[in-house]
Amino acid sequence: MKYTVVITQEQSGDVSAAAPGLPECHVQANSRQEAIQKISQSITDIIRRSEVIQLDIPDAVRSQKKHQETPWNLFGSHPQDPAWGGFFDELEHHRQVEQFEE
Secondary structure, three states: OOOOOEEEEOOOOOEEEEOOOOOOOEEEEOOHHHHHHHHHHHHHHHHHOOOOOOOOOOHHHOOOOOOOOOHHHHOOOOOOOOOHHHHHHHHHHHHHHHHHHO
């Protein structure tokens, strides 16, 4: 399995690593290599104690309300955000790379 990991050099000199696909998975370390080792172990620990299942949810249970706002607004991002264009450019690039790799 492959997981995307975000590695950040902190102002304190420490290195943090987080797995966005696993919101509770983040570590602090003294070096990049140590952060990679720790996040790898943390991901492994989460996977070992987790189970992935699919649930069938009947249509009648789904909400009949239609949201008037776009889902992006729920996450705090919108077209007036200066990062909006770059976000979609990066998303489109990622999609093209994934299609090429398949």
